[in-house]
Amino acid sequence: MADLTSNFVGIKSPNxxxxxxxxxxxxxxxxxxxxxxxxxxxxxxxxxxxxxxxxNVNGPRYGAIWGADRRLLGLNNIELITDRPLHVNLQEIKSxxxxxxxxxxxxxxxxxxxxxxxxxxxPLVEETGAxxxxxxxxxxxxxxxRGMGSAVGQVPEYIEMVTRWVKQNTRMPCIVKxxxxxxxxxxxxxxxKAGGADAVSLINTINSITSVNLDLFAPEPTIDGKGAHGxxxxxxxKPIALNMVAEIxxxxxxxxxxxxxIGGVTTWRxxxxxxxxxxxxxxxxxxxxxxxxxxxxxxxxxxxxxxxxKDMHSPAELIGRAVPNTSxxxxxxxxxxxxxxxxxxxxxxxGRCYAAxxxxxxxxxxxxxxxxxxxxxxECVACNLCVxxxxxxxxxxxxxxxxxxxxPRTGKLVEADYGNWTTHPNNPNRVAxx
Amino acid sequence: xxxxxLTPGIAAGRLRSDDLQQNFADLHPPMGQHEAxxxxxxxxxxxxxxxxxxxPTAIDIPLFIRQIATGTPEAAAKTILxxxxxxxMCARVCPxxxxxxxxxxxxxxxxxxxxxxxxxxHATDILQAKAGHPFSRAAPTGRRIAVxxxxxxxxxxxxxxxxxxxxxxxxxARPKAGGLNEYGIAxxxxxxxxxxxxxxxxxxxxxxxxxxxxxxxxxITLAQLQAQYDAVFLGIGLGGVxxxxxxxDDKQNVLDAVDFIADLRQASDMATLPIGRDVxxxxxxxxxxxxxxxxxxxxxxxxxxxxxxGRARMNASPFEQDLAASKGVRIITNATPVQVLxxxxxxxxxxxxxxxxxxxxxxxxxxxADQVFKAxxxxxAGSGLPDTDKGKIATVGAGRxxxxxxxxxxDCATGGDDLTVTAVAQGRDAAEDIHATLTAEx
Ligand SMILES: Cc1cc2nc3c(=O)[nH]c(=O)nc-3n(C[C@H](O)[C@H](O)[C@H](O)COP(=O)(O)OP(=O)(O)OC[C@H]3O[C@@H](n4cnc5c(N)ncnc54)[C@H](O)[C@@H]3O)c2cc1C
Ligand SMILES: Cc1cc2nc3c(=O)[nH]c(=O)nc-3n(C[C@H](O)[C@H](O)[C@H](O)COP(=O)(O)O)c2cc1C
Ligand code: SF4
Ligand code: SF4
Ligand code: SF4
Numbered sequence: 001m002a003d004l005t006s007n008f009v010g011i012k013s014p015n016x017x018x019x020x021x022x023x024x025x026x027x028x029x030x031x032x033x034x035x036x037x038x039x040x041x042x043x044x045x046x047x048x049x050x051x052x053x054x055x056n057v058n059g060p061r062y063g064a065i066w067g068a069d070r071r072l073l074g075l076n077n078i079e080l081i082t083d084r085p086l087h088v089n090l091q092e093i094k095s096x097x098x099x100x101x102x103x104x105x106x107x108x109x110x111x112x113x114x115x116x117x118x119x120x121x122x123p124l125v126e127e128t129g130a131x132x133x134x135x136x137x138x139x140x141x142x143x144x145x146r147g148m149g150s151a152v153g154q155v156p157e158y159i160e161m162v163t164r165w166v167k168q169n170t171r172m173p174c175i176v177k178x179x180x181x182x183x184x185x186x187x188x189x190x191x192x193k194a195g196g197a198d199a200v201s202l203i204n205t206i207n208s209i210t211s212v213n214l215d216l217f218a219p220e221p222t223i224d225g226k227g228a229h230g231x232x233x234x235x236x237x238k239p240i241a242l243n244m245v246a247e248i249x250x251x252x253x254x255x256x257x258x259x260x261x262i263g264g265v266t267t268w269r270x271x272x273x274x275x276x277x278x279x280x281x282x283x284x285x286x287x288x289x290x291x292x293x294x295x296x297x298x299x300x301x302x303x304x305x306x307x308x309x310k311d312m313h314s315p316a317e318l319i320g321r322a323v324p325n326t327s328x329x330x331x332x333x334x335x336x337x338x339x340x341x342x343x344x345x346x347x348x349x350x351g352r353c354y355a356a357x358x359x360x361x362x363x364x365x366x367x368x369x370x371x372x373x374x375x376x377x378x379e380c381v382a383c384n385l386c387v388x389x390x391x392x393x394x395x396x397x398x399x400x401x402x403x404x405x406x407x408p409r410t411g412k413l414v415e416a417d418y419g420n421w422t423t424h425p426n427n428p429n430r431v432a433x434x
Numbered sequence: 435x436x437x438x439x440l441t442p443g444i445a446a447g448r449l450r451s452d453d454l455q456q457n458f459a460d461l462h463p464p465m466g467q468h469e470a471x472x473x474x475x476x477x478x479x480x481x482x483x484x485x486x487x488x489x490p491t492a493i494d495i496p497l498f499i500r501q502i503a504t505g506t507p508e509a510a511a512k513t514i515l516x517x518x519x520x521x522x523m524c525a526r527v528c529p530x531x532x533x534x535x536x537x538x539x540x541x542x543x544x545x546x547x548x549x550x551x552x553x554x555x556h557a558t559d560i561l562q563a564k565a566g567h568p569f570s571r572a573a574p575t576g577r578r579i580a581v582x583x584x585x586x587x588x589x590x591x592x593x594x595x596x597x598x599x600x601x602x603x604x605x606x607a608r609p610k611a612g613g614l615n616e617y618g619i620a621x622x623x624x625x626x627x628x629x630x631x632x633x634x635x636x637x638x639x640x641x642x643x644x645x646x647x648x649x650x651x652x653x654i655t656l657a658q659l660q661a662q663y664d665a666v667f668l669g670i671g672l673g674g675v676x677x678x679x680x681x682x683d684d685k686q687n688v689l690d691a692v693d694f695i696a697d698l699r700q701a702s703d704m705a706t707l708p709i710g711r712d713v714x715x716x717x718x719x720x721x722x723x724x725x726x727x728x729x730x731x732x733x734x735x736x737x738x739x740x741x742x743x744g745r746a747r748m749n750a751s752p753f754e755q756d757l758a759a760s761k762g763v764r765i766i767t768n769a770t771p772v773q774v775l776x777x778x779x780x781x782x783x784x785x786x787x788x789x790x791x792x793x794x795x796x797x798x799x800x801x802x803a804d805q806v807f808k809a810x811x812x813x814x815a816g817s818g819l820p821d822t823d824k825g826k827i828a829t830v831g832a833g834r835x836x837x838x839x840x841x842x843x844x845d846c847a848t849g850g851d852d853l854t855v856t857a858v859a860q861g862r863d864a865a866e867d868i869h870a871t872l873t874a875e876x
Contacts, residue, residue, distance in 0.1 A: 068472070068475035068476075069471075069472045069475060070468075070471075348539040348540070348542045348543040349484065349539055349542070350478045350480040350481070350483075350539040351480050351481030351482055351483075352478060352479070352480065352481060354481050355481035367481075367482075371482075371484065391478050391543075392543065
């Protein structure tokens with residue numbers, strides 16, 4: 001059986017599943033129960049500077065998007081950092097870490113953008129025995145209006161400056177948590193690296209308005225007739241987060257910068273995908289908030305079985321495996337030609353592929369009077385839309401055409417050699433193929 | 435001490451009233467809001483959907499289900515009712531397992547169709563619980579049309595004609611409108627007096643006057659109607675019943691199943707209805723099943739349904755057969771009644787086993803019977819009607835009969851199965867044809 005033990009920037013945990021800094025990690029009661037359930041580590045709910053704690057709204061703080069059967073697909077929140085006194089949090093962190101020495105205990109921090117503030121809080125965190133700190137440069141609501149959170153995360157110079165202060169004032173490993181509310185994730189990641197960060201974690205939540213109340217004419221969640229944008233997370237954000245992780249993982253300048261993958265991790269499979277895309281571990285928030293702490297058991301058994309099935313002995317062997325295959329469009333092989341193929345034994349004749357292709361694509365699916373659906377190879381461009389709309393798994397497959405055969409759509413021979421856009425005759429900027 | 439299941443002979447009140455209430459409650463209780471949402475989410479919104487083809491009234495099923503899924507059940511109801519004005523009753527009584535749900539691609543895929551009938555009920559119930567009527571009438575045409583029969587065919591025809599701006603008079607021999615919706619459908623399919631509520635709701639469009647207690651051939655004649663109205667639609671159903679043709683079938687308590695069922699539907703208290711301890715039902719269709727099941731639900735101890743051919747030939751769907759079996763009805767196939775025994779009233783009935791060609795095998799058996807219900811088919815009743823074909827009024831196109839200006843539809847006419855939904859489709863289509871004919875005449 002695979003050994004799931006994880007070592008992320010020197011921080012050890014029995015598995016690579018950490019709870020992200022959020023309500024699940026807001027207090028001792030939660031974190032103890034999370035550890036009992038099997039979580040490898042937690043990033044404690046973000047602490048602010050000493051003094052009167054922030055306050056949260058007293059109306060609803062979440063909005064949501066649902067799929068079939070009210071499956072929660074996306075969650076939006078307007079919660080701030082911890083609203084409990086600093087010393088209470090610190091005491092609790094210390095007590096939990098003492099009782100669970102094998103688990104990772106990271107403390108998330110967000111204090112004003114002056115060095116004194118960081119100098120003041122870091123020794124207090126060190127004193128708890130915590131394994132590291134995470135700098136919350138991501139919170140996109142409320143705190144950003146006060147010049148913290150994503151207001152810092154959106155300015156690479158600030159990220160670098162604050163990271164440097166932190167590295168100069170503590171021996172603890174420092175993870176910089178990035179906001180996705182920027183145009184190029186590599187810039188803030190590079191700034192963190194330049195400031196000396198041990199790792200980046202991403203993503204924090206995405207600016208969002210989940211819905212508008214059509215009776216009140218106000219965004220939801222609505223508080224006394226008004227609403228504000230919040231931060232989006234959950235399964236819906238995974239594709240965005242995964243791309244950002246890939247951008248960093250395959251950047252030549254950032255190569256080797258450890259990544260803690262966050263955003264929509266709900267099952268072992270999501271976690272495995274993050275690892276393959278270059279993350280050293282994953283953090284989870286919404287899935288735990290939706291289903292409770294127990295889901296980690298499925299994540300552990302699932303990842304372990306998957307690694308076994310691939311003859312891998314530890315997550316380390318999986319980490320980054322998909323990075324070399326993540327390329328740019330211009331390098332995709334234009335000589336690779338495939339055609340959709342419908343398995344008539346599996347087809348239930350719903351006609352969705354037909355409607356999709358006929359109305360919105362390439363008119364490449366034929367429908368007979370008795371509802372038999374077939375692909376017209378001379379029209380099919382292999383776009384994959386039919387595969388995506390077909391309700392029956394594996395009913396439509398993409399079949400590669402063998403080199404040497406003729407593509408009935410173009411009348412051209414399928415070439416065996418790789419050829420991409422950079423050398424394509426239609427490309428005005430093409431380079432000569434060697 | 436009141437009667438119980440073991441009380442010999444025929445007795446009322448064999449069951450306690452709360453048991454009766456439970457027995458005759460909704461067969462498929464309505465879906466809750468969330469259940470409907472989940473069920474609606476299962477629809478694939480098929481292209482040129484096979485379920486629509488399978489619905490005799492061609493309701494745009496994917497569209498109405500999507501309207502439910504997006505939280506607009508009243509729009510869904512309008513989609514349903516614009517094709518099938520009795521969509522509420524059809525949602526309750528359609529044998530969906532042989533219609534839309536049989537054709538559903540998810541039946542093909544998983545053997546679990548989208549629950550179209552239940553969703554249809556969900557939407558129509560919501561709309562019909564609201565005051566008002568969703569359809570309005572076109573400008574008055576000044577034309578008057580007579581509809582004979584206030585069953586599903588006649589009502590659907592009348593509604594569509596009223597919508598087109600015509601004035602309609604509906605004549606029906608019975609004291610209440612609704613046809614078999616009111617007098618035939620099993621009690622547990624149409625609960626809470628739904629049939630009358632639906633008729634009243636339908637009449638909400640205006641322009642339709644219903645004259646009950648008016649029988650064609652007794653109180654009115656076809657010639658009179660033709661003279662007084664611009665067109666006539668006949669939706670008189672099948673008023674007669676086939677005879678048993680067994681020795682002694684005139685004995686007491688050998689009864690027509692349809693009358694027993696009508697009594698059930700009209701009873702205000704099931705505990706007042708007398709039922710035998712031993713009941714035999716003869717027939718293999720929906721009527722036979724409904725009579726047998728309801729006899730059992732009333733508290734009969736032994737209910738046996740006897741059908742002359744094999745199971746596969748039964749008109750009742752496998753779902754209906756299973757329903758009967760689950761209520762404790764014993765089904766015997768390949769047996770034909772040969773004589774009814776008893777002194778004045780039936781005591782026993784003798785059957786001969788028959789093979790699939792109805793040839794007696796030579797073996798016979800007897801069943802004790804306090805009551806025998808005959809459900810061996812209904813027949814067209816009446817004289818002076820248009821030409822018939824195989825016992826039904828012959829029609830071409832949308833219900834045109836051999837007499838110009840006279841249309842027919844529903845059970846009394848040729849074409850389609852004897853189902854509520856088919857009657858609605860035929861009534862609606864005849865109305866369109868009447869309208870087209872009258873407006874073309876100028
Ligand atoms: C017991 C039973 C159970 C059934 N269960 C189902 C079911 O679950 N699902 C389903 O889809 N179908 C069912 N059916 C069939 C369905 O009820 C009929 O197909 C449908 O009612 C036919 O409608 P219709 O308008 O043609 O005739 P009917 O409903 O029979 O209506 C005919 C009307 O015409 C009136 N009438 C008759 N003669 C005259 C006259 N001379 N003058 C004036 N008025 C007259 C009658 O009083 C009646 O109101 C069942 C039938 C029976 C008998
Ligand atoms: C209610 C709520 C509060 C959060 N608070 C914080 C926070 O205090 N600090 C922080 O770094 N991230 C915070 N987050 C962001 C999460 O840690 C995480 O980055 C994000 O939810 C994406 O992961 P997920 O898709 O698994 O939920 C919060 C998220 C939620 C839903
Ligand atoms: S979408 Fe799939 S199941 Fe539906 S018709 Fe096309 S191939 Fe068949
Ligand atoms: S009317 Fe009957 S057959 Fe048609 S969709 Fe409704 S339930 Fe199905
Ligand atoms: S066949 Fe089934 S899945 Fe397809 S549209 Fe009809 S109800 Fe929906």
